[in-house]
Amino acid sequence: MIFTCTLNPSVDYVIHVDTFTPGGLNRGNKTFYYPGGKGINVSRVLNRLGRSNTAIGFLGGFTGDFIKNELTKENIDHQFIAVNGTTRVNMKLKSTDETEINGPGPEITAEQQEQLFKQIAEMSEGDYLVAAGSVPSTIATDFYVQAAELCRQNGVKMIADTSSNALKEIVGRELFLVKPNHHELGELFDTAITTHEQAAHYGKQLQQKGARHVIISMGGNGAIYINKDTCLRANVPSGQVKNTVGSGDSMVAGFLSSYVKTKDPVLSFKTAVAAGSATAFSDDLCEQEDVEALLSKITTEAL
Ligand SMILES: Nc1ncnc2c1ncn2[C@@H]1O[C@H](COP(=O)(O)OP(=O)(O)O)[C@@H](O)[C@H]1O
Ligand SMILES: O=P(O)(O)OC[C@H]1O[C@](O)(COP(=O)(O)O)[C@@H](O)[C@@H]1O
Numbered sequence: 324m325i326f327t328c329t330l331n332p333s334v335d336y337v338i339h340v341d342t343f344t345p346g347g348l349n350r351g352n353k354t355f356y357y358p359g360g361k362g363i364n365v366s367r368v369l370n371r372l373g374r375s376n377t378a379i380g381f382l383g384g385f386t387g388d389f390i391k392n393e394l395t396k397e398n399i400d401h402q403f404i405a406v407n408g409t410t411r412v413n414m415k416l417k418s419t420d421e422t423e424i425n426g427p428g429p430e431i432t433a434e435q436q437e438q439l440f441k442q443i444a445e446m447s448e449g450d451y452l453v454a455a456g457s458v459p460s461t462i463a464t465d466f467y468v469q470a471a472e473l474c475r476q477n478g479v480k481m482i483a484d485t486s487s488n489a490l491k492e493i494v495g496r497e498l499f500l501v502k503p504n505h506h507e508l509g510e511l512f513d514t515a516i517t518t519h520e521q522a523a524h525y526g527k528q529l530q531q532k533g534a535r536h537v538i539i540s541m542g543g544n545g546a547i548y549i550n551k552d553t554c555l556r557a558n559v560p561s562g563q564v565k566n567t568v569g570s571g572d573s574m575v576a577g578f579l580s581s582y583v584k585t586k587d588p589v590l591s592f593k594t595a596v597a598a599g600s601a602t603a604f605s606d607d608l609c610e611q612e613d614v615e616a617l618l619s620k621i622t623t624e625a626l
Contacts, residue, residue: 325369325579326446327453328439328470329362329380330462331428332390332403333413335568337606343418357569357607358390359413361455361484364569368576368598368608370399374583377402379442383429384409404438406431415568423568428459436462443470448478451499451583453575455484464488471496484575486510498534502575505541519556522547523626527554536588538578538595540571546599547626548592555589557596560620562604573602573609593621 335358338351358367366378378399382390383406390410394401408429416422446452452474454467467489474481480499483490486507494501494511509516512525522539526549529537537549543564548555577598581591597617601609 324446325374325376325451325453325583327362327366327369327376327378327380327455328443329360329378329456330431330439330466331411331457331459332358332360332363332380332382332387333411333425333428334386334389335359335413335415337415337417337566337568339417341418343416343420343422355606356389358393359569360390361572361575362453363390363394364572364608365453365455365484365576365579366394366399366401367397368569368573368602369580370397371609371611372576372580372598372614373611374576374580375400379403379439381406381429381431381435381439382410383407386410386412402442404435404442406435415566417566421567425457430461431459432461436466440469440473443473443479444477446474446477446479450477450479451482451579452479453482453484453579454493455482455572455575457486458489465492467493468496471498482575482579484571494529494534495532500536500538500575500578501529501534502538502540502571502578503529504571505539505544508539519545519547519626523549523554523556536578536582536591538574538592540574540599542567542570543603546574546592546596548588548623550588553588554626555592555623556626557592557621557623559596559600560617562600562617564603565606567603569608570599570602574599577614589623593618593623596621 411426601613
């Protein structure tokens with residue numbers, strides 16, 4: 324079984340504005356509402372790539388209902404814990420630049436956190452748990468560390484895609500996959516990462532600290548893959564970028580969907596890059612045919 328866990332889901336409200344003027348009245352010309360949050364995006368892409376999975380985490384209010392309905396419509400199993408507040412709305416403003424405003428999210432009580440730990444403790448050997456996204460302020464930043472310990476005890480393979488302190492704390496634990504982007508990796512090591520060589524250098528440290536597979540995504544500048552035997556870089560295909568929100572999550576889903584079937588890390592890495600780019604070239608998340616069409620355009624070389 325594959326589970327995705329989103330502690331702080333969101334409704335992603337995407338609005339396109341031709342020319343954005345801060346402080347002025349701006350009118351959008353195109354809007355979209357998507358069920359979002361990193362784990363939920365991973366669930367949606369996994370499902371599109373033919374991998375059934377269960378989404379867990381916390382949801383509340385009318386936005387929480389929207390997310391549940393959308394997942395149900397897409398035939399994705401979900402077992403969210405209800406919270407009293409309202410799941411956040413994250414604004415994604417598309418103009419000449421992409422600007423994002425991510426809200427803080429509702430309060431999660433200690434009892435609700437315990438309920439989630441109970442769900443994680445019930446996972447079994449061979450399961451995968453994708454823990455993705457920020458940790459809301461009412462949850463201790465070591466939440467993922469405690470989850471990683473439960474996974475270790477039960478033989479569950481954990482994937483972490485997070486940032487800031489939550490990423491700092493999870494590094495050093497036994498992880499199946501970790502996928503920071505180059506900004507998050509730089510923040511972790513208190514440095515700026517701009518080249519593939521720098522990304523490879525710091526990414527190797529994540530592998531040495533306990534991650535079996537490491538992917539460093541670098542937006543339109545390619546991606547790096549590291550395991551104990553190899554370090555590769557991949558190109559990203561060219562195309563018309565429509566919406567990069569969820570590209571990183573699509574990479575995680577792409578890697579996992581391929582790996583569970585083929586156990587081939589290089590093919591899984593290429594599928595990850597194809598899925599990330601296919602999402603960048605779509606308004607919503609990628610579809611299977613988009614990923615398949617891009618896969619043959621991804622090449623890797625040793626670094
Ligand atoms: N401008 C782009 N052109 C092509 N592919 C892109 C572009 N931006 C992102 N991608 C794809 O999405 C992946 C993840 O993007 P990135 O922005 O690094 O992740 P995150 O969303 O986690 O910040 C990249 O590795 C690439 O495959
Ligand atoms: O939990 P965070 O870090 O605030 O991120 C939440 C946001 O990230 C997303 O999951 C997109 O993530 P990526 O672009 O990194 O793949 C959005 O759907 C959501 O609004």
